[in-house]
Amino acid sequence: MDNNNLFFHKSVVYGLSGLLFIPILATLIYSFSSSWGATMLPDGFTFKWYTQLLTDPRFLEAFGRSLFICISSLILAMVLVLPMIFVVFYYYPALDKVMNILILLPFAVPPVVSSVGLLQLYADSSVQLVGTPWILIGTYFTIALPFMYRAISNSFTSINLRDLVDAAHLLGASTTKAYLLIILPNLKKGLLASTFLSFSFLLGEFVFANILVGTRYETLQIYLYNMRQTSGHFTSALVMTYFAFIFVCTWLATRFSKGNE
């Protein structure tokens, strides 16, 4: 009976995952086929679409822009969040509750609403921000914040922060040295995992990019959107390339979050 049950469980799991994989698999096959119209099977296979995509300077530029924006906002987030969490946890532990509410705000407001709000706010600004990558970096920073704060604050609770800093103080280290030599290395895991997670999330972001910047600074997702009228094979190749990239990021994230033991 146990075996029967196991078989049932397995078939449900594999069946479902198979079902979910069909569209991805179809896209993959489609991206490799020369043409696939009225027939059951594609007429032939080719790397044409991938070659075309990967040699398209517009794609490479868009990809580069996306990377630039994501990495900049993540660096900004790291530089601001790491010392902030240390201050919260070491000096004002009571603030953690407030922070937990604050960091949820970017998610509480739907992107469409907040992007319109941001447009209104910065449209009349004396500094031209709307339509430039800088506003996107700022916005992406707020989106990365919850991921980063959560993961890093988890790392903080898993170490005995106060005792570690006290021990370092008694051994002659200043608070800055204690932070750099002891606390920071112990946050590495949480930091890396959350960085990769927010990175893959931000790379796929479309709403903010489209409304705040649009075609004036074409990111990967805007490029994909603009290419929707071209060959389906081409966009399939684009989607698959994007998938592969995200997959590698996710894999790296899980690897780092498991740690190096």
Added chain:
Amino acid sequence: MSYVKVSQLAKHFGDVTVFEEIDFTIEKGEFITLLGPSGCGKSTLLRSLAGLNQVDAGEIWVDQENITDTAPQSREIGMVFQSYALFPNMTVLDNVAFGLKMKGINKAKARAEAKSMIELVELDGKEQFYPRELSGGQRQRVALARALVVKPRILLLDEPLSALDAKIRKSLRLQILKIQRELNLTTVFVTHDQEEAMLLSDRIFLMNEGAIVQQGKPEDIYTKPVNEFVASFMGHYNLIEAETANQWFNLDSQQKVAIRPESIYIREAGRQYGDHISVAKQGTVLSHQLLGNVIRYSIEVEQKALTVDLLNRSSERLMAAGSSLELMFNLNEIQPVRA
């Protein structure tokens, strides 16, 4: 002047007094235990000695130097924490060498000194291990080595054994004592375990509710408790009302008296007792607990239940509930105590 002198030390958290009017001196090389129930302020007092807590009033002097407002970095005081507080990202060797590195001692010399300290705590061969790969007892020994390698003027131990299991605890406390004697270290140890305190200390400072209620040698604190709290904390003392005690023992006491359970005898036929062991009282066994080497009887004497400890010499002597017997009291061991 004493090596360590603390006078009128006080600490408050808001309206709550953690400790007040703390006065004591410690000689060089002494092993002192701050003993008391949880929440009595002993850990906060220890942290204040280390400079991890600011005090509101009073002074701390070490080696003729007023360190009351000195930063923890420059106090030259070492500390071992209950949570070990080892740096998880560093190997045993790097953990131990950390303090030397902060002093700016060159790498080769720091490594050599760290290694010899690791040998002292008998962890040679574990230099390249990470704290997570060690057992609790080993971790605490690394923490000890890390605190000792910088040659602190005082070593503070904040319940270092509480997180360990009984067997490790027993061996580690002897090892701590051995190292302390070897290095002639002035040591302040915090614990809530009176057995640990008596075993290790040259002197015990017994704390309750933010004050040192009694300080002295372990044997004095154990046999001459000054008040009811000390009596009940240090042992299973029987506390007897002044009136009853005066009547039983022909005393003239205004205070309650405390009698240790092991100083009461159960009269054996044909045995001679000394002159000071005289007063005999009829009693009835209520119950007994077998503690291994000791049998703890609860015996009723004139409606008063007394605890009497007897060495468990042979199982034939075990007295069942309801047995009648006669108790003998050692008059020298009857201790008047304040409330």
